[in-house]
Amino acid sequence: MAVGRNIAAPLLFLNLVMYFIVLGFASWCVNRYINAQTAHPSMGGNGATGFFLTFSMLAAVVGIVSKFAGGHHIRSWRTDTLAEAGSSSLIAWALTALAFGFACKHINIGSWRGWRLRILEAFIIILTFTQLLYVMLLHAGVISSRYGPGYRDADYGIRGPADEPGPKAGTAVAGTRV
Template structure:
């Protein structure tokens, strides 16, 4: 069952990576036009929520792209220690994407003329909010059962396979530790 979850999470990771790059491109172009005062461009437009939406879209895209590097490392290793890095960065990316999603909803609700680039950016943010949540649930599926992948409740987590008491390095009978050749 863990293989199935892993095989579903990998295409979602790639899809989200491509979509975050598209969001970064569109949001950067729109923010550049907005800073230059070219809001009357036929494919731009906007309203009062636009600068905030563009700022959070760029932040969500950058953090989302970086989180996919940790996610790809986790999908390659598929271990508990890589899950912590992939999970925390994916949650952060999803949180920023949800903030951008809220601003996209506000921008749509405010109305006014919005060009096709802003509409595409809004649509990509809305889609990314759902697909990032799906990806997040796939990599955290092991929390519920170890059948679905690595989780935080494994008994040997953090032990490193050591046997015996790690605090006492004696010879077992209370004597001194002999030196070893290197």
């Protein structure tokens, strides 16, 4: 079994659980924010709160969906499933990194922030780095086949014109018309 697969599988599960937690906290905070209940003891916020919550929810939803593709890839662990898992996890990481930037701005602006917003900030910061590690583990097969399926498999995508499947010889009956 590949080294990358042994490390990527638990990290996939950890990130999936963390993305669900982020989705729960961000959804609760967005509900309070929409209802203009920012004075709630566990809410608070500042000018960056709306953007931070929006991108946190978006990153969480895309991250959850990418973990389903990643689970399929880890189960089959082939080169053709790597493209699906790798691209969706890279998009999830990019959105998480964007939410990370808003989390940093949210912390930098200051003012009073409730415990749910602070937990959401912490989870987004942690997820940014664990998702990056997960993306790197998925693509570790590029370095060596020991770490997983790579892009340099000998038989992947290399077919000549003579290798194309065509009609089988001897199946047609000469002189008949259909």
